[in-house]
Amino acid sequence: MTRTRTFVLIGVVVALVIAGVGSWYASSAPDGLEATAEEQGFGSTARDSAAADSPLADYTASWIGDDRLSGGLAGVIGVLLVLALTSVLVLLVRRRTSRDDSAPRADARQH
Amino acid sequence: MHVPDGFLDATTSTGTAAVAAAGVALALRGSRHELDERTAPMAGLTAVFVFAVQMMNFPVAFGTSGHLMGGALAAVLVGPWTAVLCLTVVLMVQALVFADGGLTALGTNVTLLGLVAIGVGYGVFRGLRAVLPATRTGLLTSAGVGAFLSVPTAALVFVGLFGLGGVADVALGPVTAAMVGVHLLIGLGEAVITVAVLGAVFTVRPDLVRGGRHLLRARELAPRPGLAGATAVDAR
Numbered sequence: 001m002t003r004t005r006t007f008v009l010i011g012v013v014v015a016l017v018i019a020g021v022g023s024w025y026a027s028s029a030p031d032g033l034e035a036t037a038e039e040q041g042f043g044s045t046a047r048d049s050a051a052a053d054s055p056l057a058d059y060t061a062s063w064i065g066d067d068r069l070s071g072g073l074a075g076v077i078g079v080l081l082v083l084a085l086t087s088v089l090v091l092l093v094r095r096r097t098s099r100d101d102s103a104p105r106a107d108a109r110q111h
Numbered sequence: 112m113h114v115p116d117g118f119l120d121a122t123t124s125t126g127t128a129a130v131a132a133a134g135v136a137l138a139l140r141g142s143r144h145e146l147d148e149r150t151a152p153m154a155g156l157t158a159v160f161v162f163a164v165q166m167m168n169f170p171v172a173f174g175t176s177g178h179l180m181g182g183a184l185a186a187v188l189v190g191p192w193t194a195v196l197c198l199t200v201v202l203m204v205q206a207l208v209f210a211d212g213g214l215t216a217l218g219t220n221v222t223l224l225g226l227v228a229i230g231v232g233y234g235v236f237r238g239l240r241a242v243l244p245a246t247r248t249g250l251l252t253s254a255g256v257g258a259f260l261s262v263p264t265a266a267l268v269f270v271g272l273f274g275l276g277g278v279a280d281v282a283l284g285p286v287t288a289a290m291v292g293v294h295l296l297i298g299l300g301e302a303v304i305t306v307a308v309l310g311a312v313f314t315v316r317p318d319l320v321r322g323g324r325h326l327l328r329a330r331e332l333a334p335r336p337g338l339a340g341a342t343a344v345d346a347r
Binding site: 003004005007008011012014015016018019022023025026027028029030031032033035036037039040041042044045046047048049050051052054056057058059074075077078079081082083085086087089090093094096097 | 112113114115116117118139142143146148149151152153154155156158159160162163164166167168169170171173174175176177178193196197200201203204205206207208209210211212213214266269273277278279281285286289290293294296297315316319
């Protein structure tokens with residue numbers, strides 16, 4: 001279990017480096033759907049998301065002037081947010097499971 | 112392939128939101144059996160890894176880019192139901208915090224990048240895994256083909272939704288050709304990344320690749336002369 005924790009920790013650090021540093025080198029060309037939409041004439045029907053005013057919209061920390069720092073920080077915040085939410089979700093699912101399965105589990109412990 | 116607000120009409124978006132909600136509800140039940148001691152800590156890592164790598168758009172032909180969807184990768188790492196939960200968290204954070212993918216399109220994106228990509232990616236993976244040799248190469252090949260096919264299939268399902276409730280009145284034929292064409296290329300990138308990551312994890316900690324546990328079981332059952340004690344896996 002401890003070794004698994006170490007593995008996960010190293011993996012999260014790798015994700016932080018990818019999101020915080022690597023993302024600067026990502027292609028900024030439109031993605032497959034955007035490019036198709038423009039080319040086929042339905043790109044203009046896209047509307048701004050209601051979240052477009054978010055301080056982190058478009059992976060930029062709007063309060064930071066430096067582009068590179070701003071994008072990197074947005075990526076790091078995103079990684080930490082996804083990690084926190086997924087961990088809580090997993091905890092909730094597992095807690096419910098152990099309650100539901102309490103009878104067979106108690107039984108298993110006796111062996 | 113994050114669908115923005117406005118491409119699909121309200122009826123279609125409501126429909127995909129219902130499909131997504133049903134899928135996530137099923138995943139909450141299904142993941143109970145997947146989230147054991149090894150998979151539970153891997154779920155968080157899988158989600159953050161998919162989030163991070165989705166930021167790395169890679170160039171494909173004609174001034175276009177693509178990025179990992181991650182459905183097949185996540186499903187092989189932590190199981191398909193947990194993968195649906197991971198992708199849902201990633202897509203929610205992207206839509207709500209980063210304005211990447213529309214808010215009314217969140218159900219569409221969970222359906223396409225979550226349910227469809229994972230369903231196809233993991234379905235193909237399991238199908239191939241059953242017929243290919245039970246080796247590391249067999250495992251990675253199955254995952255790579257599943258990852259590859261998941262991307263153009265999700266693109267095709269988008270075109271289907273666009274046919275049902277696209278706001279713009281454009282001919283579907285050229286849209287289909289363009290979407291499938293570019294997403295075949297992006298699918299190649301998806302396969303390369305999926306195989307590279309799974310290969311790396313499988314080399315270091317094969318027991319943390321849920322879709323590859325059958326290989327460890329086969330290894331444990333094989334006679335191990337000179338190794339009468341606990342196996343490496345038990346020692347963990």
